[in-house]
Amino acid sequence: MKTEILTQNQKSWNTVAGHFNGIDALPSFGPFAQTDEELQLFEAIRDKKVLDIGCGSGHSLAYMKEQGAAELWGVDFSEKQINTSNETLKGLQANLHCAAMEEDVGIPKDYFDIVYSIYAIGWTTDLDSTFNLIYSYLKPGGYFLFSWDHPLYAHLHSENGFISLNGSYQAEGMTRYENFKGEDAPVVIPQRKFSTYLNSLIKSGFTIEEVVETDVPLQLRNIEPEVSDRYYSLYKAQKFPTTMIIKARK
Ligand SMILES: C[S@@+](CC[C@H](N)C(=O)[O-])C[C@H]1O[C@@H](n2cnc3c(N)ncnc32)[C@H](O)[C@@H]1O
Numbered sequence: 001m002k003t004e005i006l007t008q009n010q011k012s013w014n015t016v017a018g019h020f021n022g023i024d025a026l027p028s029f030g031p032f033a034q035t036d037e038e039l040q041l042f043e044a045i046r047d048k049k050v051l052d053i054g055c056g057s058g059h060s061l062a063y064m065k066e067q068g069a070a071e072l073w074g075v076d077f078s079e080k081q082i083n084t085s086n087e088t089l090k091g092l093q094a095n096l097h098c099a100a101m102e103e104d105v106g107i108p109k110d111y112f113d114i115v116y117s118i119y120a121i122g123w124t125t126d127l128d129s130t131f132n133l134i135y136s137y138l139k140p141g142g143y144f145l146f147s148w149d150h151p152l153y154a155h156l157h158s159e160n161g162f163i164s165l166n167g168s169y170q171a172e173g174m175t176r177y178e179n180f181k182g183e184d185a186p187v188v189i190p191q192r193k194f195s196t197y198l199n200s201l202i203k204s205g206f207t208i209e210e211v212v213e214t215d216v217p218l219q220l221r222n223i224e225p226e227v228s229d230r231y232y233s234l235y236k237a238q239k240f241p242t243t244m245i246i247k248a249r250k
Contacts, residue, residue: 033243
């Protein structure tokens with residue numbers, strides 16, 4: 001099931017991995033977004049078996065361990081990221097799989113209390129298969145919690161602080177970027193509508209429990225920021241959610 005896009009993205013993630021060491025990791029849900037300390041979306045983590053989809057540098061799994069998780073599992077298709085995860089989690093027992101989230105590589109079924117993913121799920125080249133697999137990993141009653149770019153966010157164009165729509169939100173498909181993180185690392189990122197994520201979860205059998213379109217953290221809410229056209233800025237995040245967070249139960 002290894003598509004050309006998957007192979008290309010995997011190669012590029014190995015190139016850019018160093019840019020993401022400890023970035024987009026719990027308790028953060030995303031850039032300029034409330035953390036789980038504020039939102040409290042995870043229920044008690046103590047003694048729970050957890051699986052991280054797109055575990056990156058392993059910092060979210062380390063956070064899970066700090067909260068008392070019983071078993072740490074992770075999947076990421078970048079060998080570089082898996083190596084970094086191993087470093088981050090040194091001395092801890094962790095089951096890490098270097099594999100695409102779209103593939104069934106033998107992760108146990110009906111096993112996990114919590115499957116989560118922080119800023120990784122939107123990379124999947126096959127959303128339905130990925131959600132079907134995640135559903136199969138969970139015990140009945142377990143939940144899946146993920147965060148990703150708010151689907152409209154990538155369409156926001158900002159000029160002198162004036163925000164407008166870039167391209168079409170209606171057009172779903174793949175967008176190729178030649179220089180991910182300024183490196184010679186072409187990537188292809190799927191563009192999907194908000195409803196596509198919700199409908200795919202429903203089709204997989206999930207019950208959607210909570211949907212968050214993030215705001216900035218409380219302590220940044222009353223700050224008057226400088227006007228900024230950067231992709232992520234406090235100025236933009238005070239006006240539009242950077243991140244969507246969805247909690248869905250099996
Ligand atoms: C922004 S990072 C996630 C950071 C991570 N949540 C953490 O706690 O450090 C996105 C990760 O998704 C992984 N990734 C992207 N596409 C993937 C795929 N199709 N299958 C598995 N992992 C993928 C990348 O290798 C990268 O490590």
